[in-house]
Amino acid sequence: MEHHGKAQAYRNYIFVFIAQFGLAFALFFVYNYANRSVLNEEFSYSYSSVSVHQEPVNETRIILVWTWPFGGVFPLNKCPPYNDLSGCYYTANRSLYSSAAAVVMHHRDVCYSKKQLPPLPKSPNQYWVWFNLESPSHSPNLHFMDNLINLTMSYRADSDIFSPYGWLEPNQPGDNFTMPQKTKLVAWVVSNWNPSSKRVRYYEEIKKFLSVDVYGRQHLGLPRTEHAKILSQYKFYFAFENSIHEDYITEKLWKNALSSGCVPIVLGPSRQNYERFIPKDSFIHVEDFSTAEQLAKHILKLDKDEKAYQQYFSWRSRLHPFADTNWQTHYCRVCKAIKEAPTNKVIGKLGAWYR
């Protein structure tokens, strides 16, 4: 009897244990499901294959968009399929600041006063992500960020989060390039006309030998909707950067020239630097010629030699440009990055690197 009673108690004990375990499990799933459905609403607009996070809410990393970059509002938690958003939740609600795993600050929106920065002290587990696509020449007060930011996100290839203006992707079957009909020679779109800048001085020289259609403020009009259509009629495009810095290669190359099917004539960092990102036979560098006159002669020669001109497109059988200028393209990279980022990384002097 004695022995039997003990065995019974033992069985009851196991039963209660299993029941508790089962109940805990069921609650966990109900909780998790409820949480998922809330997030699903957030994701509903999104690209079809975005994965909804699977983890309990207390493990979700909140990514706080501290300011809308240049005031440009973009959809949150809606990212291209190549971004893994699992375990992350983007918000622009500053009430969530103290629980945010990462705070992303866009330089131009926080650089005019320290009051624009998130408040201190900050949690030691929080990443401050510094985001900037402007060149160092147009990025004042970098010293505001000293010893505050943990990760950099910019066009610089050696950023913690490399976020370029564009890139090349391998062609898939059906990605055939057909050269747009070419009826004009050289185009240039310029909005900030600074007479002392390298690019304007170069233009003033080359225009003595070559006719260039200049678009932009104070020049020919270029309606936004006609942008690609008009530029694609030109054989060449002046992709002249506003300032010269390593890796500073902007939409002037990616969107205006390459995506429009024009041969880029670049003025920016060295040829070697460009060749890190695009094939060497896809563009002309102003420094390939010792004078503007020589470059002009080369352009006029190519205008008469269809076969030589076509050579600048041979890479298009393998690759095509991707130039996405949406803000979310950049912000969407933060989720993966903070999961892989080292802890205790602090950028001491930002200006010593961002030059």
Ligand SMILES: *[C@@H]1O[C@H](CO)[C@@H](O)[C@H](O)[C@H]1NC(C)=O
């Ligand atoms: C929440 O966090 C705690 C502690 O980190 C963890 O033990 C637990 O599994 C997490 N999930 C839920 C649903 O509570």
Ligand SMILES: *[C@@H]1O[C@H](CO)[C@@H](O)[C@H](O)[C@H]1NC(C)=O
């Ligand atoms: C921001 O978050 C707080 C705390 O969760 C919430 O009370 C508030 O309604 C949110 N504000 C907006 C605009 O969503």
Ligand SMILES: *[C@@H]1O[C@H](CO)[C@@H](O)[C@H](O)[C@H]1NC(C)=O
């Ligand atoms: C596109 O390229 C494939 C091979 O890469 C070829 O079979 C097909 O005919 C091309 N289509 C057009 C419209 O040129």
Ligand SMILES: *[C@@H]1O[C@H](CO)[C@@H](O)[C@H](O)[C@H]1NC(C)=O
């Ligand atoms: C970010 O940098 C601060 C110093 O400003 C540091 O206290 C904090 O631990 C760092 N965050 C992470 C997640 O490493």
